Amino acid sequence: MSCCAPGVEGSLDLERSGQGMPSAEELKLSARPLGEGLFQTDLSVPGVYCGACITTVEGALKKLPMVARARVNLSSKRVSVVWKDAVEGQQSDPTDIVRQIASTGYESHLFSMAGENGDEVRNQLLRAVAVAGFASANIMLLSVSVWSGAEAATRDMFHWISAGIAAPALIYAGRFFFLSAWKALRHGQTNMDVPISIGVFLSYFVSLWETLHHAEHAWFDATVMLLFFLLIGRTLDHMMRDRARSAITGLARLSPRGATVIASDGSRDYRPIEEIRPGDRLSVAAGDRIAVDGKVLFGVSDMDASVVNGESTPVSIKPGDLVQAGMLNLTGSLTVEATAAARDSFLAEMIGLMEAAEGGRARYRRIADRASQYYAPAVHLLAFLSFIGWGFIGGDWKHAMLIAVAVLIITCPCALGLAVPVVQVVAAGRLFQNGIMVKDGSAMERLAEIDSVYFDKTGTLTLGRPRLINRGEAGEAALTLAAGLAGHSRHPLSQALYRTVEGPVAAFDSVSEVPGAGVEARTETGLYRLGSRLFACGEAHDNASSRDQASSEVVLSLDGKELATFRFEDSLRPGAEQVVAGLQEHGIATGILSGDRAPVVQALAGKLGIADWNASLSPRDKAARLSEARERGRKTLMVGDGINDAPALSSAHVSMAPATAADVGRQAADFVFLREGLDAVPLALDVSRKAGQLIRQNFALAIGYNIIAVPIAILGYATPLIAALAMSSSSIIVVVNALRLNRIARVAQPEPQALKPSAPIGQGARLAS
Amino acid sequence: MSILVYLIPIALFLGGLGLAAFLWSLKSGQYDDLEGASWRMLDDGDDKPAD
Structure with a gap:
């Protein structure tokens, strides 16, 4: 010792x-x-x-x-x-x-978000906003002088200076719209940028023409201000756009590049994964990942099968058992016979599922895109009709042209362009303060629509950390002994046991780990063993009964006699019960999709009051459940963390993952919550729904503004002054309305604990576990 | 009105100066962490006496 x-x-x-x-x-x-x-x-x-x-x-x-x-x-x-x-x-x-x-x-x-740091487009947009803002402020200065009564030569000079400032600003700041409009037109389509570009070009050149002829009105200020507001909307929108992300690369990373093949004469050869054929014998050392699906021929070990079932507790593996590609061999070395080639193996199947799911997600159309689909043609038509109407009725085509330009400027979708992104940026900021990251704005739109929630079990509803539940029963003396042994093992249950004891633990020399069973130590008092009941006590009978139990156990024995049994249970995530009850109260169906054994899932479902639970699901089953729900017209939120949840996260209507999730899970999810408590789910739902309401209000405001402003423009009363007032006031109203979200969300979430920083982990986790 | 000959260029120049200052501050990353900057201002560093 x-x-x-x-x-x-x-x-x-x-x-x-x-x-x-x-x-x-x-x-x-x-x-x-x-x-x-x-x-x-x-x-x-x-x-x-x-x-x-x-x-x-x-x-x-x-x-x-x-x-x-x-x-x-x-x-x-x-x-x-x-x-x-x-x-x-x-x-x-x-x-x-x-x-x-x-x-x-x-x-x-x-937390790696691809391309976030060097977001060049965002910086370009910000620079464009600055230039447009500068130009519009200076032109407005000159315009105010004109409106206040500058006459003749002074007015002309002011107009010319305005034109001079506007031209480079329009080219520099407007290029985003022009390029996008050109791209759409070339493909025979139209988008929101087409009326914007036409409006900007027309109004600039008509103003230039008017200036040349010493006319009273020029639209330079309106043109640049329009771009300024639109660019603000575009910049915010860009910040909320989904960055091209894919969880597939993370999944592919789990696949080893090759494996050691044992030839019939016993020689070993490291071969790339593509060259491994079914029937080959592979040698898998402790710490290696399984390359292809196979059957164990020799050796016993513990296997981290979290790729398949999402569980942190390793599975014992003995000859005859089947293993799947991506599993991690923890303790002993194995000889495995390949039963499938790499492209038919489990990991390849997962990647296929993810590809299908990610392809399906791209089909969701954002609310702003849906709105602009109707808006753009309507605006074109209105402007064109007023041009024709004034031309035929009044006979003055130049005047008709001016009216058409006024209509285009007035209807330009400043408020509409700001309506959605401002709300989403405010909402995302609100969520971020409460420890929830939003990957893209459309996720909030989708979250607001959900009617059912599926949870993964381990790591989502529970913390995925086993916790000793019978400390008093086992006794402190036995615990100190067991912890001394457990410190020598990497098995999660041993580690949990070791962490439970805070003081000094018993010390052992010559401790050896028996793969797939436990640890043993030979001392003067006798042979101590810590592990499964079969290993510790040599009893063969209880294998079936312990498997049916909801908790897992570790037995400590001295010379085959049981000293103590330690039972472990995964601890529930804080707030899980209230969250599930709260969701059900709001009429949202809840369910569990787990890869774990049925008794464990059933016990947890009973505790939380969830009737719809499914156990022993493979990743494919999980994804299939969600596709089924979609076909039945349900909109589902999937909350999960494991690699095995990734296809489900991608195929759900919207998805959420804790920050402790596997990299693949975090990538696949739309929301990531950084704090421990599960109350992130109702909070995100609440804020998203409020954001949805505000977006609809903003649309109503923007349309209401048009209903008032468009007749004024069509009747020919829209002077540049009126246009400037109407445009800026409607935009400001929309922004102010969006900022109300801050107040609403604060009233809805008064819990101070949600705002506190999460507890420091060192000591806290030790106590909790 | 001949004063405008001076005033307008001066106004534009000052505005342009503001624009340039903004673009520079954006480029040098001064908007990356507004909240942190407000705290760093109060940080006096270590309080050991000078050597």
Whole structure:
């Protein structure tokens, strides 16, 4: 008996697997190389909220020799760390960064959104907004002078200066609209940008013509202001657009590039995955992922099958068992006979499911697009009719042209263009403050429509961390003993047991792990064993009974005699019961789709009062359930976290994942919630529904404005002054209405705990687990 | 009205200066973290005496 506890490194590893921290592999793959051995990693740290947080996190990170720079962004609650690949010849381990942040008490998650940092289009749009704003302010200055009574030569000069300012501004700031309109026209289609571009061009050249002829009215200010408002709407809209994202790459990453094939003469050969044929014998070492589906020939081991069933508890594997591509071999080495080629294996099937699901999602049409589909032709028609009408009735075609331009300007969809994005940006900001990230604006539109919610079990309704439930019954003495043994094992239950004991634990020499069974230690008192009942007590009878139980157990024995039985249960996510009850109260159907065994799922469903539960589902089954629901006309929200949930997340109407989810799950989901509690689901639903109401109100306001303004324009009373007033006031009303969401959402969610930063994990998690 | 000959260019120049300042601040990343900047202003760094 030497030291009192296993090494520090081991315990940190335990912490990592308990908290769902990203692995070194994941961190390395997501890091952005900056050249010269420097890498940048962006982590989401949902707990930061004040100045002291910045100093704490940055200070701690800068203490690490491998960290070159660290900067916390408080607005987006991220920290970006630039780290060196190697320090003094030693390869550095990126998980140190995550551990260092965890040691300050803040939780961190890997959060990579493709192309978000270098969002060049956003910056281009912002620059265009600035230029348009500058031009419109200066032209307005001159226009106000004209409206106040500047006459003759002065007026002409002001008009000419306006024209001079407007021309470059229109070209620079308007290019987004012109290009998009041109693209649509070339394909024989029309979109919102076509009337905008025609309106801008026509009004500019008509104004120029009028200026040439010393006329009283010019529309330069209206033209540029129009672009200014539209660009604001476009910029906000761009920020809420779905960035091209796909979870498929993350899934493909799970597939090993090859496997070691054992030839008939016993020689070993590493072959690429495409060349592995059914019937080949593969050697799988502990820590390897299974490359293709197969049957175990020799060896016993524990297998992390979370790819298939989403469970954190490993499955024991013995000869004759079937394994599937993507599973991770944890403890023993195995010889596996391939039963399928890589393209027919489980992972390939998952990728196929994801492709189908992601293709299907692209079909959703955003509310703004649906509105503009009717709006654009209506506007064209109105302007054209007023041109023809005034031309034939009045006979003055030049005057008719001016009227048509006034109609185009007045009807230009400033308020309409702002109606949706402003609300969505405000709503997304509101959700972000409460720890929910929104991937794109249309997700909120879809969430507002749902009528049923399906939850995954492990990691979603529960935290995915086993918790000892019979501490008093087992006794502290046995617990200290067991924890000493458990510290030597990587099995999640052992780790949970080890974490339960806070004081010193018993120390053992010569501890060995028996793959697929447990750990044993030979001491002077006898042979201690910790593991399954079969392994610890040598009893063969209870295999079936323990499988039917809702909880999992670990037995401690001395020379085959049972000393204690430890029962574990996964702890419920905080607020799960209230959330499910609340959803049902609002008439939303709830269900569970789990890959776990039926008794466990049934027990949980009973506790939460969910009648519609399904157990032992494969990823394909889950996706199929959601497609079925869609065909029955239901709009479903899927909340899940595992790799096995990814196809379901993609095929649901809208989806949500916790930040602790597997990378693939986070990528596939529309919403990611960063806090522990499940109350993110009703909050997101609530805010999305309120946002939906405000969007409809905004449409009503924008249309109401048109009903008043268009007749004025058609009758020929719309002077540039009236146009300027009408356009800006309607836009401002829409924006102010959108800002009301802040107030509504605050009234709806008074719970102070939702606004508090999440508890520091170090100590808190230890107590909880 | 000859004063306009000076005033208009001056107005445009000052406006342009504002525009340039905005574009520069956008480019140098000053809008990336508005909330954090308001806290960093209050951070005095370490309080050790100077060497």
